[in-house]
Amino acid sequence: xxxxxxxxxxxxxxxxxxxxxxxxxxxxxxxxxxxxxxxxxxxxxxxxxxxxxxxxxxxxxxxxxxxxxxxxxxxxxxxxxxxxxxxxxxxxxxxxxxxxxxxxxxxxxxxxxxxxxxxxxxxxxxxxxxxxxxxxxxxxxxxxxxxxxxxxxxxxxxxxxxxxxxxxxxxxxxxxxxxxxxxxxxxxxxxxxxxxxxxxxxxxxxxxxxxxxxxxxxxxxxxxxxxxxxxxxxx
Numbered sequence: 453x454x455x456x457x458x459x460x461x462x463x464x465x466x467x468x469x470x471x472x473x474x475x476x477x478x479x480x481x482x483x484x485x486x487x488x489x490x491x492x493x494x495x496x497x498x499x500x501x502x503x504x505x506x507x508x509x510x511x512x513x514x515x516x517x518x519x520x521x522x523x524x525x526x527x528x529x530x531x532x533x534x535x536x537x538x539x540x541x542x543x544x545x546x547x548x549x550x551x552x553x554x555x556x557x558x559x560x561x562x563x564x565x566x567x568x569x570x571x572x573x574x575x576x577x578x579x580x581x582x583x584x585x586x587x588x589x590x591x592x593x594x595x596x597x598x599x600x601x602x603x604x605x606x607x608x609x610x611x612x613x614x615x616x617x618x619x620x621x622x623x624x625x626x627x628x629x630x631x632x633x634x635x636x637x638x639x640x641x642x643x644x645x646x647x648x649x650x651x652x653x654x655x656x657x658x659x660x661x662x663x664x665x666x667x668x669x670x671x672x673x674x675x676x677x678x679x680x681x682x683x684x685x686x687x
Contacts, residue, residue, distance in 0.1 A: 464577025477650025
């Protein structure tokens with residue numbers, strides 16, 4: 453059955469919102485980071501309000517310069533910040549500090565950073581998200597998934613019994629994310645759906661580092677296993 457253009461556009465805006473959500477969550481960025489990078493290096497006009505509206509699927513018709521700025525910033529992040537470190541240190545030391553902590557680019561399934569045309573095609577619903585962004589975890593399942601995750605990674609032990617072992621292999625160094633991860637593992641809080649979307653690859657890496665069985669479907673298979681386990685907590 454052919455998808456109508458309105459449905460295609462709706463799906464595209466939702467996919468783009470999801471991508472921007474996950475991209476920011478993986479890096480621990482505020483919505484001001486990419487606009488600041490674009491302005492600092494003259495990559496194109498990109499405003500904080502546009503990023504915010506993209507994240508909420510409320511930007512109906514962004515101009516081509518938005519996609520150009522996103523693509524150029526993405527390419528720079530993929531190359532690494534060393535070539536621009538001096539320029540950032542002179543023009544925007546706060547931005548350099550943020551990017552030094554985390555500057556993950558968005559790459560496709562071929563490991564090539566997404567370009568302007570690919571960002572636009574995702575927004576228009578003409579191309580799917582890269583596989584590693586295609587989780588679409590729903591908010592109403594986040595709490596049960598958080599509980600299942602803690603049970604899974606702690607292997608039925610209390611957090612006090614396995615804290616050092618689990619934190620040692622959790623690959624993220626940023627203190628904010630490590631503290632949040634520890635709070636979820638201890639049952640003090642739950643991840644939101646957006647946070648789980650952003651954390652999933654690193655949580656799967658943690659699972660593997662703890663000796664867990666690799667899934668034939670990678671992180672997507674890991675998520676499916678969590679959903680099965682989460683059904684016990686829901687019941």
